[in-house]
Amino acid sequence: MDIKSGHSSPVMTDSPQISNSRLTVRQSRLPPYSSATAVSQNNNLLLTVPRKKTGIIDDVKANAWLDAMIASSPTPAIVNKDNISSSDATTDMTYREWTVKYPSALTTFEKIMSVAKGKRIALFLDYDGTLSPIVEEPDAAYMSSDMRTAVQNVAKYFPTAIISGRSRDKVYEFVGLSELYYAGSHGMDIMSPAGESLNHKHLSRTVSINEQGKDVNLFQTASEFLPMIDKVLCSLVESTKDIKGVKVEDNRFCISVHYRNVEEKNWTLVAQCVDDVIRTYPKLRLTYGRKVLEIRPVIDWDKGKAVTFLLESLGLNNCEDVLPIYVGDDRTDEDAFKVLRDGPNHGYGVLVSAMPKVSNAFYSLRDPSEVMEFLKALVTWKRSLG
Numbered sequence: 001m002d003i004k005s006g007h008s009s010p011v012m013t014d015s016p017q018i019s020n021s022r023l024t025v026r027q028s029r030l031p032p033y034s035s036a037t038a039v040s041q042n043n044n045l046l047l048t049v050p051r052k053k054t055g056i057i058d059d060v061k062a063n064a065w066l067d068a069m070i071a072s073s074p075t076p077a078i079v080n081k082d083n084i085s086s087s088d089a090t091t092d093m094t095y096r097e098w099t100v101k102y103p104s105a106l107t108t109f110e111k112i113m114s115v116a117k118g119k120r121i122a123l124f125l126d127y128d129g130t131l132s133p134i135v136e137e138p139d140a141a142y143m144s145s146d147m148r149t150a151v152q153n154v155a156k157y158f159p160t161a162i163i164s165g166r167s168r169d170k171v172y173e174f175v176g177l178s179e180l181y182y183a184g185s186h187g188m189d190i191m192s193p194a195g196e197s198l199n200h201k202h203l204s205r206t207v208s209i210n211e212q213g214k215d216v217n218l219f220q221t222a223s224e225f226l227p228m229i230d231k232v233l234c235s236l237v238e239s240t241k242d243i244k245g246v247k248v249e250d251n252r253f254c255i256s257v258h259y260r261n262v263e264e265k266n267w268t269l270v271a272q273c274v275d276d277v278i279r280t281y282p283k284l285r286l287t288y289g290r291k292v293l294e295i296r297p298v299i300d301w302d303k304g305k306a307v308t309f310l311l312e313s314l315g316l317n318n319c320e321d322v323l324p325i326y327v328g329d330d331r332t333d334e335d336a337f338k339v340l341r342d343g344p345n346h347g348y349g350v351l352v353s354a355m356p357k358v359s360n361a362f363y364s365l366r367d368p369s370e371v372m373e374f375l376k377a378l379v380t381w382k383r384s385l386g
């Protein structure tokens with residue numbers, strides 16, 4: 001995250017966008033990578049990214065870089081509403097002021113439902129920080145069984161997709177509901193539920209077998225990058241192996257380099273290692289989220305594109321009687337919020353955040369427990385319609 005005017009500013013903007021290893025800090029609003037730099041080269045998806053000759057540390061002023069890394073995950077005292085500290089009153093007031101612009105999807109539920117009346121809701125859910133709380137160890141980001149039940153119930157009434165930066169397999173393992181649509185690797189790896197065929201006029205599908213031995217459709221927009229990603233993964237594991245606390249996560253078409261458990265004094269070292277590895281890969285770019293650097297193919301594809309793709313494939317795009325709702329907490333979810341705010345498929349982005357942030361979302365929820373309340377409220381509302 002990038003703090004707009006220093007650490008004291010209560011309202012945060014999105015993280016600086018890092019394009020490949022030649023990093024540029026952009027202070028403008030998100031999301032910079034789906035901009036006019038897109039060119040049609042490969043599958044109409046390849047992006048060109050402006051190049052500079054130097055690396056991360058050269059391009060990004062050390063302070064801005066560290067500020068951004070620090071701000072990418074706020075301290076528990078700020079985010080945990082149960083952990084009251086001396087600045088809580090101010091924090092709380094700031095949060096309440098912020099919700100004037102991004103009202104709670106719970107307190108305004110009736111209003112949202114008055115728009116939804118007579119429409120078909122399509123639901124898109126991010127995973128980390130939305131369905132599961134943010135935890136120190138990425139492999140332990142389990143969702144509660146209550147949350148699983150809430151997702152399962154909501155999916156009985158509305159087409160529901162999980163859209164995650166994780167690998168599709170990993171997020172499926174966490175969620176474990178075969179009736180959902182899954183989009184892993186920031187939407188680059190989409191799977192239909194068993195027995196439901198997805199069709200898209202531009203993207204070809206492959207048929208695969210899921211864990212229950214049933215046919216599922218896959219749409220993978222970045223398959224050609226797999227050998228490269230595998231190579232980079234090995235190099236990153238090797239180059240960061242001596243930095244205590246680093247975790248390199250294989251997200252199939254993307255790679256996450258976590259620095260949550262790295263001493264802050266070593267964060268620039270992590271950045272330098274990543275830069276050193278990917279500087280020779282012009283077809284990869286770097287973004288970052290909550291104490292994580294994310295390496296991904298330079299293609300014009302993101303969570304927003306995945307939402308559009310799913311709506312199109314489900315025959316729900318450009319329909320007056322469809323209301324897409326996307327719930328997410330991180331900067332990569334902003335692409336989806338923007339699509340629903342500005343695109344032809346008008347809908348609502350709901351930002352999950354316990355602190356004020358600049359967002360393309362319409363509504364807010366404080367944390368995963370409020371997300372669960374929201375999902376339950378959707379079910380109750382739908383059942384009340386008879």
Ligand SMILES: O=P(O)(O)OC[C@H]1O[C@H](O[C@H]2O[C@H](CO)[C@@H](O)[C@H](O)[C@H]2O)[C@H](O)[C@@H](O)[C@@H]1O
Pocket residue numbers: 126127128129133134135136137138139141163164165166249251256258260289290291292294330332
């Ligand atoms: O799109 P998402 O489903 O939100 O995935 C984004 C990243 O989430 C995970 O990392 C984040 O959550 C971890 C567990 O709570 C936390 O330890 C980490 O610091 C966060 O960045 C996941 O591990 C990443 O690969 C995803 O890219």
